[in-house]
Amino acid sequence: MKRWPRLLVFVGAGGVGKTTLAAAAGWLSARDGARTLVMTFDPSHRLRQTLGVGAEAALSEIPVAGAPGGRLRASLLDARTTFDRLVERYAPDAAARDRILGNRFYRTFSGSLAGVLEYMAVERLFEVRAAERYDRIVLDTPPTREALDFLGAPRRIVEFLDSGIVRLAFRSWFDDSGRPRLTRRLGPLGRRVEAGLDEIVGVDLLRDMVEFFRAFGPLYEGFRARAAEVERLLREPETGFLLVAGPGEERIPETLYFARRLREHGCHLAGVLVNRLHPPLESAGPWPPLLAFLSRRDGEGFRLLAERLGEIPLGGLPLLGDEPAHLAGIERVAGELETALAGLG
Amino acid sequence: MSKGVIAALANGLVFVTGKGGVGKSAVAAALSLALAEAGRRTLLLGIDPRENLHEWLGVAPSGGERLAIAPGLVLESLRPRLLIDREVETRMPIRLLARQLLAHPLYHQFVDGAPGLEELVVLAYVERCLHGEFDVVVLDGAASGHALGQLLAPALVAEAVRGGPFARLAARLRGLVSDPRRCRTVLVTTAEEMPAAETFELAEELTAAIGVPAALLVINQLAPDDLPVARAGEAAPLVLWRRRLARQQRERERLRSGWSGAVTELPWLPLPRGAALAHALAEWLAAAPEAPA
Ligand SMILES: Nc1ncnc2c1ncn2[C@@H]1O[C@H](COP(=O)(O)OP(=O)(O)OP(=O)(O)O)[C@@H](O)[C@H]1O
Ligand SMILES: [Mg+2]
Numbered sequence: 343m344k345r346w347p348r349l350l351v352f353v354g355a356g357g358v359g360k361t362t363l364a365a366a367a368g369w370l371s372a373r374d375g376a377r378t379l380v381m382t383f384d385p386s387h388r389l390r391q392t393l394g395v396g397a398e399a400a401l402s403e404i405p406v407a408g409a410p411g412g413r414l415r416a417s418l419l420d421a422r423t424t425f426d427r428l429v430e431r432y433a434p435d436a437a438a439r440d441r442i443l444g445n446r447f448y449r450t451f452s453g454s455l456a457g458v459l460e461y462m463a464v465e466r467l468f469e470v471r472a473a474e475r476y477d478r479i480v481l482d483t484p485p486t487r488e489a490l491d492f493l494g495a496p497r498r499i500v501e502f503l504d505s506g507i508v509r510l511a512f513r514s515w516f517d518d519s520g521r522p523r524l525t526r527r528l529g530p531l532g533r534r535v536e537a538g539l540d541e542i543v544g545v546d547l548l549r550d551m552v553e554f555f556r557a558f559g560p561l562y563e564g565f566r567a568r569a570a571e572v573e574r575l576l577r578e579p580e581t582g583f584l585l586v587a588g589p590g591e592e593r594i595p596e597t598l599y600f601a602r603r604l605r606e607h608g609c610h611l612a613g614v615l616v617n618r619l620h621p622p623l624e625s626a627g628p629w630p631p632l633l634a635f636l637s638r639r640d641g642e643g644f645r646l647l648a649e650r651l652g653e654i655p656l657g658g659l660p661l662l663g664d665e666p667a668h669l670a671g672i673e674r675v676a677g678e679l680e681t682a683l684a685g686l687g
Numbered sequence: 688m689s690k691g692v693i694a695a696l697a698n699g700l701v702f703v704t705g706k707g708g709v710g711k712s713a714v715a716a717a718l719s720l721a722l723a724e725a726g727r728r729t730l731l732l733g734i735d736p737r738e739n740l741h742e743w744l745g746v747a748p749s750g751g752e753r754l755a756i757a758p759g760l761v762l763e764s765l766r767p768r769l770l771i772d773r774e775v776e777t778r779m780p781i782r783l784l785a786r787q788l789l790a791h792p793l794y795h796q797f798v799d800g801a802p803g804l805e806e807l808v809v810l811a812y813v814e815r816c817l818h819g820e821f822d823v824v825v826l827d828g829a830a831s832g833h834a835l836g837q838l839l840a841p842a843l844v845a846e847a848v849r850g851g852p853f854a855r856l857a858a859r860l861r862g863l864v865s866d867p868r869r870c871r872t873v874l875v876t877t878a879e880e881m882p883a884a885e886t887f888e889l890a891e892e893l894t895a896a897i898g899v900p901a902a903l904l905v906i907n908q909l910a911p912d913d914l915p916v917a918r919a920g921e922a923a924p925l926v927l928w929r930r931r932l933a934r935q936q937r938e939r940e941r942l943r944s945g946w947s948g949a950v951t952e953l954p955w956l957p958l959p960r961g962a963a964l965a966h967a968l969a970e971w972l973a974a975a976p977e978a979p980a
Binding site: 635 | 880
């Protein structure tokens with residue numbers, strides 16, 4: 343990787359070391375003089391542990407003590423906190439804000455609504471980018487079921503906002519007695535439909551959901567505008583993706599799938615990094631049988647992946663004796679990462 | 688005298704979870720093989736859209752159909768979405784209406800967006816399977832964060848939804864996941880610093896969420912300590928391996944001493960993902976006593 347992008351996004355399956363490598367990249371970037379922010383969405387708060395910042399990093403960007411030049415900051419994302427903040431910031435008035443924050447649907451689900459974490463990642467990214475306090479942002483993507491769900495989050499939100507469900511919410515669905523209006527107008531047939539709906543989801547639930555969407559009304563326009571911006575941002579030439587993969591042949595299909603999805607999205611894939619490779623064993627041994635097995639597995643896997651990736655640059659990082667759990671260890675990983683990135687060309 | 692690990696997990700829902708890549712699917716496959724071998728009617732249920740459990744059992748993917756693997760062992764890869772559609776079809780009073788509803792974009796948006804819906808549907812399916820058809824359902828759960836969502840969904844929905852069938856279903860399923868005789872969580876980890884730390888975090892959150900501690904901790908992928916005594920000028924890979932083994936030992940001790948429930952260990956075997964590995968791990972589990980830490 344010759345030129346570092348302004349926004350560097352780490353993607354990959356869970357447990358391959360994205361968070362650690364993102365921290366290491368932030369460290370390198372700060373060392374080279376760029377004001378850098380590392381953002382992570384790891385709910386286990388691993389980065390917090392690694393960078394030695396406290397829970398306050400969920401609320402603001404915290405300087406990382408001991409990082410080179412004092413130029414590294416870290417921020418953790420918590421879906422609930424970001425969501426609340428968003429509502430507070432963009433609600434047109436106090437009444438609108440309180441209506442959302444007080445909705446039982448919102449209270450229970452704002453942290454766990456499908457896609458909320460991914461979407462919040464995108465919102466927060468936008469917020470930080472717009473403030474222009476940093477020369478570079480390193481983003482560690484959230485562990486999603488489908489590891490690239492994150493990419494589609496802005497578009498899904500926009501589609502959702504443009505969809506009928508929201509417009510429907512603005513129609514008056516329920517009459518004053520709290521009965522669904524549409525089905526009532528249909529007479530006896532309507533009552534059967536209503537009974538069917540009630541049987542499946544429950545009319546009360548529908549009423550709460552409609553109320554929730556309605557309370558959200560004033561925020562829609564802003565959501566849409568920002569989501570479109572972020573979508574653009576993810577495709578900019580100034581944004582680069584690094585795909586982190588685990589070693590071994592078994593992981594290759596998943597890695598190729600991610601690479602393809604990134605390309606389909608129009609994202610710039612700076613390279614693939616295979617993390618935690620067991621060392622090659624040059625001499626005949628004797629070696630512990632498990633070490634010999636893993637060394638062969640990782641060597642073969644790497645060779646095959648290089649073949650299958652074609653033009654896409656590929657690098658590898660060795661398994662370290664000590665897993666970096668603290669900043670001291672990060673320096674060592676950063677060294678390995680620098681070598682691997684230089685190899686990406 | 689404690690009974691074996693397998694006997695302690697012999698009925699109800701066995702929910703296998705842990706950090707990404709630590710061996711959840713390996714353990715779920717091995718557990719279900721061992722349970723079936725012990726004579727329990729076992730369903731191994733996968734919900735991962737990547738669908739890889741068949742590889743662990745040495746069969747071809749079935750595209751959603753149930754597969755009979757061995758006497759007493761059935762494998763199924765569940766697509767929660769299809770279950771929801773089927774439910775609507777059977778419940779809607781008018782067939783034509785049901786079909787129109789299923790084809791409507793609004794329906795898709797609702798189903799995609801409704802929080803907790805997929806989770807509830809999966810648990811409802813498990814509940815149904817346990818109703819006479821199977822003694823035990825082993826669920827190869829998603830990684831940590833989503834696993835918590837899976838077990839929390841009934842409580843959340845029960846709390847947020849007033850009345851109606853959803854609320855009733857959620858309340859019933861909350862009863863299932865918080866009943867230690869009908870639902871048992873198996874946490875899988877490796878003896879490495881990050882996964883171990885995350886395991887303790889997850890264990891705590893789980894207990895807080897459903898009020899029941901995990902039934903079993905599996906320390907997976909333990910490398911055998913078979914190195915000769917260290918010599919000066921040793922080859923670099925050996926030095927590294929020694930270092931890893933020392934780390935592993937430290938984390939293993941930390942896990943064992945910090946864990947108050949049952950623990951079992953599985954070796955790191957020099958085998959690729961597949962049926963041979965699953966069977967080898969199943970034999971270990973079948974022989975494992977349920978050892979309190
Ligand atoms: N005891 C073991 N011995 C040897 N290899 C193992 C063992 N346990 C797991 N593995 C290997 O580790 C890798 C990950 O295992 P597995 O797929 O079961 O993890 P997982 O937790 O289900 O991952 P994911 O979070 O991606 O679903 C596989 O390649 C598997 O073969
Ligand atoms: Mg798995």
